[in-house]
Amino acid sequence: MIGELSRGRKVADELRLMLRHTTPPLDATLVLPAAQSLVATILETFTHSLSILSPTAAAAHSDEVSQLPPLKSEDCAATTPPTKDRRGCYKRRRSSETSTIETASLSEDGHAWRKYGQKVILNAKHPRSYFRCTHKFDQDCQATKQVQRIEDDPPRFRTTYHGRHTCKNLFNSSPHHHHMMMMQDAAADDHDHSPIMWSFAATHDDDHNIHPKTTSLVMNDSSCSTAHINNTNTNAAGHHPVLVVLKQENKELPEPQIKSSSSSSSSDATFVCPDHDPTKFDTMSSAPPPHHHHQLGAFSPAASSDVYSCTESTHSMEMDMMSMAVNFDDFLDLQTLN
DNA sequence: TCTATTTGACCCCT
DNA sequence: AGGGGTCAAATAGA
Structure with a gap:
């Protein structure tokens, strides 16, 4: 899978260089076929990677990439009967933006935010609140933020944003x-x-x-x-x-x-x-x-x-x-x- | 009834 | 092991 993703990255890089070094006006007859070929290769690498991860998912969507099932934590809860075992249900983000x-x-x-959690933080006077974008599910927006009061007088809050908003609201x-x-x-x-x-x-x-x-x-x-x-x-x-x-x-x-x-x-x-x-x-x-x-x-x-x-x-x-x-x-x- | 918040449980990651 | 991020049932509010 790593090899497949590396190939995809390499081809994407090629595509980027092609677009960067092509000065306008674009010669569509020259650039388009090459670009389409590169895009096809990139999509292919994703499909292969998915087939490695989940053969059924890749087969079902190999020709409809836009409907690829999001590999989200919620999937586990959505597709399995209610159970206490949530192992592997969610992936914690690693050093995202x-x-x-x-x-x-x-x-x-x-932005519209929905609070989804609050935690007492060690050595912090106030709890930390967790928010996700309201459009997480309808627009698959992955942006989240954490808000923590760091001072009382004068009041001061630290807000940490994770991920980009992909929603249009x-x-x-x-x-x-x-x-x-x-x-x-x-x-x-x-x-x-x-x-x-x-x-x-x-x-x-x-x-x-x-x-x-x-x-x-x-x-x-x-x-x-x-x-x-x-x-x-x-x-x-x-x-x-x-x-x-x-x-x-x-x-x-x-x-x-x-x-x-x-x-x-x-x-x-x-x-x-x-x-x-x-x-x-x-x-x-x-x-x-x-x-x-x-x-x-x-x-x-x-x-x-x-x-x-x-x-x-x-x-x-x-x-x-x-x-x-x-x-x-x-x-x-x-x-x-x- | 629908949507948002609260909160204890769960689990990832260091 | 335990801090901290997320889930989801219970609860509150419009």
Whole structure:
């Protein structure tokens, strides 16, 4: 099976190189047949691997790969009568993609979560809660998160995300209460397979003032980042654009692109991650704690067209989002354009 | 009645 | 061996 999977990986690599070195416009008559052949080989290796694991499953689905039975832990429970013996029923993930964020409050992150467990953790004052994506079963989304209170006063929570969301139900929270965007770099190149998660959170109070809530960001690659939070002046429409620019510090980068018509700023705050801990970016430790929320929260009056813009040139990602009414389809279009 | 949460049991992994 | 992640029955809430 290892040989079969290795073959699949090799062919997938060939396909990737072919697509990478083919400059547009694609010559479909030239590239397509070769690509289709490679895809067929890849699928074949999966089928062979499955036949090794489970001959019946591979035979039943050899011509319909999209319906391959997920090799999930739940299968055991679903196909066997209720029994106490759950041996082998689930596989614990091993070092899947993880991202950790620490916040001062439990804010929504735009995804629907279902709590499935809680554990008392050794040497921890508070229990750890376990959540899975609500769409685990209907969309086979494998994302999970763990939330743990790590401090009482001031309250502080550590949320650890595992896996990527493959569901299509982002931004289902009320746009008038929470905004948060998680972006995982789907275009990681050979030198960086780690996802980067940028989170921007903000709440609106009763007066519709914006209170950005992102307090820390941890990237699980080795890059050091700077977050530049810039409160700009009110624009002509009476709105207060908020600019958030993230860039990596340890690489030579061009000036970040900032999408805004407003250039002057009324308050600035730049946060740099600690030198000796390049994976951790923590605004709480870099900004004056007693005032930083006031500073960030001073975006009044109501903003109906806040622009969240971030540029990380290494990965060529940039996004704008209208904070009062995020249209996810538009966001997807923007991602596609970039 | 349906969906979400709670919680003890189970089992993987270090 | 035991900490911690997951399951699933019981329970709560809409």
